[in-house]
Amino acid sequence: MSKEVKDYSKYFVAPDLKSAKRRGKSDVQVIRFEQIPENMRNAGAGKKYMVETYGCQMNVHDSETIAGILEQIGYESTDREEDADIILLNTCAVRGNAEDKVFGELGRLKQLKLEKPDLILGVCGCMSQEEVVINRILRSYQHVDLIFGTHNIHRLPFLLRNALFNKEMVVEVWSKEGDVVENMPKVRRDGLSAWVNIMYGCDKFCTYCIVPYTRGKERSRRPEDVLNEIRELARKGYQEVTLLGQNVNAYGKDLADGNYTFGDLMNDVRKIGIPRVRFTTSHPRDFDDHLIEVLAKRGNLVEHIHLPVQSGSTEVLKMMARKYTRESYLELVGKIKQAIPDIALTTDIIVGFPGETDEQFEETLSLVREVEYDSAFTFIYSPREGTPAASMKDDVPPEVKKERLQRLNELQNEISRRKNEALRGKVVEVLVEGESKKNPDILSGRTRTNKLVNFEGPKSLIGKFAHVRIDQPQTWTLKGVWVDEKATDQSGGIRNGTHP
Numbered sequence: 464m465s466k467e468v469k470d471y472s473k474y475f476v477a478p479d480l481k482s483a484k485r486r487g488k489s490d491v492q493v494i495r496f497e498q499i500p501e502n503m504r505n506a507g508a509g510k511k512y513m514v515e516t517y518g519c520q521m522n523v524h525d526s527e528t529i530a531g532i533l534e535q536i537g538y539e540s541t542d543r544e545e546d547a548d549i550i551l552l553n554t555c556a557v558r559g560n561a562e563d564k565v566f567g568e569l570g571r572l573k574q575l576k577l578e579k580p581d582l583i584l585g586v587c588g589c590m591s592q593e594e595v596v597i598n599r600i601l602r603s604y605q606h607v608d609l610i611f612g613t614h615n616i617h618r619l620p621f622l623l624r625n626a627l628f629n630k631e632m633v634v635e636v637w638s639k640e641g642d643v644v645e646n647m648p649k650v651r652r653d654g655l656s657a658w659v660n661i662m663y664g665c666d667k668f669c670t671y672c673i674v675p676y677t678r679g680k681e682r683s684r685r686p687e688d689v690l691n692e693i694r695e696l697a698r699k700g701y702q703e704v705t706l707l708g709q710n711v712n713a714y715g716k717d718l719a720d721g722n723y724t725f726g727d728l729m730n731d732v733r734k735i736g737i738p739r740v741r742f743t744t745s746h747p748r749d750f751d752d753h754l755i756e757v758l759a760k761r762g763n764l765v766e767h768i769h770l771p772v773q774s775g776s777t778e779v780l781k782m783m784a785r786k787y788t789r790e791s792y793l794e795l796v797g798k799i800k801q802a803i804p805d806i807a808l809t810t811d812i813i814v815g816f817p818g819e820t821d822e823q824f825e826e827t828l829s830l831v832r833e834v835e836y837d838s839a840f841t842f843i844y845s846p847r848e849g850t851p852a853a854s855m856k857d858d859v860p861p862e863v864k865k866e867r868l869q870r871l872n873e874l875q876n877e878i879s880r881r882k883n884e885a886l887r888g889k890v891v892e893v894l895v896e897g898e899s900k901k902n903p904d905i906l907s908g909r910t911r912t913n914k915l916v917n918f919e920g921p922k923s924l925i926g927k928f929a930h931v932r933i934d935q936p937q938t939w940t941l942k943g944v945w946v947d948e949k950a951t952d953q954s955g956g957i958r959n960g961t962h963p
């Protein structure tokens with residue numbers, strides 16, 4: 464198993480999943496990111512960095528912080544690895560295949576490291592928090608120069624200095640409950656849509672999930688810090704923010720004034736002049752009536768909720784320690800739909816959890832039919848070492864798991880297509896993000912309900928809101944015709960729109 468990591472140098476602090484699991488009563492420290500030390504300020508002048516990101520939005524946003532720190536040291540970004548002086552892989556540990564990709568990439572980069580011995584190759588993110596991963600890197604990927612975790616991104620300038628001046632691999636991974644670090648520099652991907660952390664960590668300990676071990680305990684940023692960041696983004700012209708947390712519905716529970724909830728935060732964000740506000744990800748258990756009430760006020764709070772269900776079987780949910788039942792989940796969905804009838808619901812589902820029977824899987828299918836999600840992320844269960852489910856008896860053959868995934872996907876695709884078909888002829892509001900990836904003559908953006916829309920229109924629409932009539936709904940995207948030109952008549956309004 465995993466305990467073999469050796470402390471062989473002064474630059475070596477290894478992770479430990481057992482300590483990472485502990486939840487004490489210690490207060491969360493709010494740390495302010497300090498100025499870059501004098502002797503590091505120009506360390507990256509004339510050099511280039513590249514960050515490869517795997518996993519969830521939290522990781523995407525962490526990469527923006529990493530980029531922010533590297534740019535403060537003087538590095539410039541590049542997307543050509545042969546030009547890079549530092550390459551960091553910001554990794555995800557949630558499933559085995561995410562990890563395999565990273566090891567594949569590390570193997571491939573060995574050649575580049577041989578050609579460019581001064582290249583700094585680093586691994587960070589959730590995989591770094593696992594001792595099995597550190598062991599494997601120490602054994603088979605000695606060309607890695609630097610490893611740090613999710614709790615000490617703010618230490619990057621110091622760690623990089625050690626890596627630059629030290630011949631041994633620099634490893635610093637903290638297995639702690641975690642702090643809140645404010646004031647970190649960030650390079651955001653565009654000037655349109657921004658991620659904003661509202662809380663970190665997770666205390667739910669679902670039996671299949673590694674995240675509570677890799678990301679520490681639930682800890683919220685102070686409301687004024689979150690609100691000020693969003694106000695600042697609005698001032699800079701951002702059109703959309705997505706509030707991030709592993710379990711946003713637990714927001715505020717850990718703050719000294721435990722009465723300020725996620726619903727209260729959303730109600731305050733609603734008053735800020737930023738056109739669209741999203742959030743992810745929700746745990747059904749903490750989703751309360753007050754939040755539904757606030758979301759029903761709409762305004763900048765969009766009609767989309769990502770509400771991972773994981774399974775439609777109460778027995779499997781119990782084995783997963785999800786702490787809700789099929790019935791209570793459906794009741795919550797009913798309340799949401801009643802308050803916001805045009806809500807788009809999306810979800811995450813795991814098939815082939817240890818011991819999942821055919822009947823239990825059928826219950827997942829029937830729940831999906833009943834809820835009618837707009838779309839779903841579906842996964843085959845992947846055992847994660849150190850989690851309780853990894854030692855549960857699993858007698859479901861891999862072919863059966865694959866077949867279940869396929870049946871689930873077929874059902875969900877049929878529902879997605881049907882739901883999108885209902886938008887045929889409707890005019891939707893699209894925040895235009897840019898040219899479509901496949902065709903630069905086509906513009907692409909998202910509805911309030913987070914559906915991807917492709918349409919033809921002038922490039923001047925990029926970064927703005929456009930109204931598009933949907934004429935070719937498909938399973939995963941909507942194609943349409945830009946109607947603003949025609950629609951700006953004396954009434955100035957768009958008729959027949961989903962969001963007038």
Ligand code: 5AD
Pocket residue numbers: 557558671672673771773811812813842843844845846847
């Ligand atoms: N195996 C498969 N899927 C998982 N997820 C989390 N842990 C696992 C695992 N061990 C899925 C859940 C979660 C999403 C981010 O990833 O559905 O909501």
Ligand code: SF4
Pocket residue numbers: 517518519520521522554555556557588589673674677678
């Ligand atoms: Fe992957 Fe979870 Fe870490 Fe996100 S928090 S990067 S999904 S393991």
